Amino acid sequence: MPEMKLPTRAEDFAEWYNQIVLRAELADYAPVRGCMIVRPYGWNLWENITEALDRRFKRTGHVNAAFPMLIPRSFIEKEKSHVAGFSPELAVVTHGGGEELEEPLVIRPTSETIIGHAYAKWIQSYRDLPVLINQWNSVVRWELRTRLFLRTLEFYWQEGHTAHATREEAEAETRQMLDIYTDFAVTEAAIPVIPGRKSASERFAGADETYSIEAMMGDGKALQAGTSHHLGQNFAKAFEICYLDRSGVLQHCWTTSWGLSTRFIGAVIMTHGDDQGLILPPRLAPFQAVITPIFKDDQEKAGVLAAAEKLLAALVDAGLRVKLDAREGVSPGFKFNDWEMRGVPLRIEIGPKDVTKESVVLARRDRLGKEGKQFAPQAGLAATVTKLLEEIQRSLLSRALEFRKSNTVETSDYEEFKSAVEKGFALSWWCGDSGCEEKIKEETKATMRCIPIEQAGGSGKCVYCGRPAGEKSIFARAY
């Protein structure tokens, strides 16, 4: 059955990725080019992502709201670099109720403008600040080339929009959210990310400063997994978001915005997946474990299923997300492969022998074959599984970190740089000049991913032009 096998990552990484998304039933193509249907398994993963993030947002004082999807086109045009950045990819509604609209409406590509409009009405005094609002929604950007999860015309995300009295406070907020994304990626998704600052050319349209978390995918390419923007007073001035300060002087606010999208699912797939399929980090997996019953006849079936049901109840009571795969007419071997492909972190096998011995077999997804298998007593299984899941979570993180390390080169010259970005990250002195950045892109296809917040210190010479550089930057080919 050759069609059951996925292409390997080495053979064709892009095809491997597509096949996983479709076959693991994370998403499907929609009838409109570039749009996707997120299937229940994929949406469940997204729900777990949203819960983990939302918890962090609320803990830091943010509240959720919902702003409209349709935005007057004139709004987009109010902030000059915002227009320039977004107009080529706008979807525009020109008709409604059978009539041509007086003013076309754009389907939000992001909500700075409409939220800016609202903030201008709501904010009067320094006492109204800060405003810390987030919304979970979808946005539309008319991209030319799309890929499931990584870049779709419509994508789901959260966008946080905050307004502050001072530059310092807005900067602190921007950095706080970057830290939250970093913590989320590392803790929940076991994806090591590099938080850093974007170059001017990679900045969000309308931002003074853009920060991002950058992750290395299984093919060595970089993926921007979340962004946090310090918008300065640009939108405050365009939308007249003003407040009266303590001394009675009218001031413009300082605003921020930050977002993380369903693209993150792409990051999970490409960070942890192997040639067998998806590997989901236990903390985000829709099913943390799947119980696979094994039996020959009706008598065995009755005993095994009864024991499996009991285990399921105990595990679910312990707060674990567990599925019992009681499908008829599908062999255990098929189920093993199926759930491995779908990335379930742990498999619990229970057959007649285990029923007798009051044990189960635990098989780790991150270590295939005999090596990842162990017997465990049914008594106290929830505790055993919980511990094992934590261990799998840790091991996925350290494996990903190890992979990134071994594919990152601190380059000392341009030749070394060129070969480094062929298969991973280059960490290099960069003078900060956009001319060098542009040349590097032309010559190597690598872009400046970020200037890591964490710097080892010292100074050196720009990897391209040799002029003095005070910081090292990450360069890589990117998604």
Added chain:
RNA sequence: CGGGGCGUAGCGUAGCCUGGUAGCGCGCUUGGUUCGGGACCAAGAGGUCGGAGGUUCAAAUCCUCUCGCCCCGACCA
């Protein structure tokens, strides 16, 4: 928009060059035997061959137009 590939059953495809009225694998349904790493046997259901027009006695096949999708590039979370 440029380059490449492709539209035939739910999915993957053969047939197209050299026209003669559609085949295979997977999946699906039913019954039976299986079941500790992708089971097997038997019997079934399922197709206006992307769409429109043309050539012809006859079109999945030849011609024209058209729609759509995927991959690579420019753009981008």
